[in-house]
Amino acid sequence: MRYQAIIFDLDGVICRTDQYHYLAWKQVADELGIPFDEQVNERLRGVSRMASFDIILERYDGTMSDEEKIHWTDKKNEIYKSMLTQMGPDDMLEGVADTLHKLRAMGLDLAIGSSSRNTKFILGQLGLSDFFDAISDGTNITRSKPDPEVFVKAAEFLNRAPAECLVVEDAEAGLQAATAGGMDSAAFGEIAIRSGLGTWNLERFSDLIGIVA
Known part of the structure; x- marks a missing residue:
């Protein structure tokens, strides 16, 4: 096989929580009087x-201490997590569940590489708590994408060389x-896909099977 391991971003690849993030950040921004929109x-x-x-603070009319930043980001996360409790297995994107099981049957190592600190909680909501061989997320990294740390650590957790790994991503930074x-x-x-940065382009999640076979 061309690859021995696949490392998946979580949000926008396995599931979609964009709207929850947006609503949580919007609530915080509104309280701080900061203009915040989809752009x-x-x-x-x-x-x-x-x-x-x-x-978000680029539009903030004032200064904020590190302690205040922690307060507001923690508040955003609590709002976000309360919304995530609505999630379930049906929130996996189309074709994900079937494709993941086919990739598993092919003997590939499967990992998550996500900047989110809520990765394990979300996987639990989706019924995937014990599915992946390794999880690299916001709890074990110090630098976010486009720094490669989250993916490098995932490969290390799998004991795989980078050249053996394929990363599945929906964001330019990833x-x-x-x-x-x-x-x-x-x-x-x-x-x-529009960015032109990927080695491969996936029109459907199930297209992964043809790439790694």
């Missing part, structure tokens, strides 16, 4: 929580991170 939200894709807040980490990538979703 700003688009810049937050694949970016860590604190880095996302720094982007595709850049894969390249920086020495890994091929499969771009998934309109924005990712």
Whole structure:
């Protein structure tokens, strides 16, 4: 096989929680009197929580201490997590469940590489708590995408060389991170495909089978 392992971003690849993120950030921004819309939200894709807040604060008329930043990002996360309790297995994107099981049957190592600190909670809601061989997420990294750390650590957890791994991503920052980490990538979703940064382009999630076979 061309690859021995596949590392998946979570949000926008396995499931979609964009709207929950947007609504939670919007609530925080509204309380702070910061203009926030879908255009700003688009810049937050694949970016860590604190880095996302720094982007939002570009429109903030004032200064904020590190302690205050932690307060507001923690508040955003509590709002977001309360929304995530509505999720279930049916929230996996089309073709994901079937394709994941086919990839597992092919003997491939499967991992998650996500900047989210809520990765394990979300996987639990989707019924995938024990499915992946490794999880690299916001709880074990210090640098967010486009830095390759999250994917490099996932490969290390799998005991795989970067060249053996394929990264599946829906964000430009994630595709850049894969390249920086020495890994091929499969771009998934309109924005990712349009970027031209992926080694492969996935019109459907199930197209992965043809790439790795």
